[in-house]
Amino acid sequence: MVNRLLIHSPSKLRQITLDHPGGKVRLAQITDCHLGKVPGSTLLGMDTDHSLQAVVDLVLRERGHTDLVLGTGDLSDHGANPAYWRLRDYFDQVCKHNFWLPGNHDSWENMWADSGPNTQMSNEIRISNWQILMLNSQIPGEVGGELGSAQLALLDECLTRACDEDLHTLVCLHHQPVAIGSAWIDAQMVADADQFFQVLERHSSVRAVLWGHVHQQIDLARGDIALLASPSTCVQFTPGLAGFKVDDKSPGYRWMDLHDDGSIDTGISRVEGVSFSVELDSGGYL
């Protein structure tokens, strides 16, 4: 149940508190869906509506009850309104508390206009004794990411309150804040990542940072903070290569259980038994 929603603006706090019965918070990260304007649109040969529905079906089979879904950007391929309308329906199949943040392929304005009633663009979500922050690393018109002074100030403000109120924090954004060992996509990482980590390290509440953009599983750590990225619901990128290459792994999602003590159980799950076409020899992706 939604209790409150504050100020509407890309750079101001939009806080929401969800009721929770206690125990672990069960969430799913669904990312980089790249939905086109019309159903059946493709990315590198893959029908992205078909692959998203296959991932939604997988979440429903594996997870049963889900408290909230986090959509961490590139949810549309070109920012078209009809893509967000369909996206809302896909997410609604999983649960009624869905949250979006923008990637480089999205239109923040269209996402904002098309969100609701069960999909929010909140940047601070409170549930149980957790605070989930949804940051905006999009630079409109550019592929690479940057948080900028307003988002970093908001992050600092939210983390200060988390420490004051004994909350654990999960920080979400679209672009990767650390290099992942692929030169072509590391050129697009968060430009002010150093400042981002300086803010995190001024506070003690952050348990994990979670992002999209890289279309592959990443499970790293920086001190006690887990650094996590996840498969796309459509095309996957081959890890560890200097140049772009499509991977033959299947679409997937990340599940997370957030515990009262600040610990996290998490893993990746991929669709099995469904055939997807994809252009494995494609030379590029923008």
Ligand SMILES: [Fe+2]
């Ligand atoms: Fe993407």
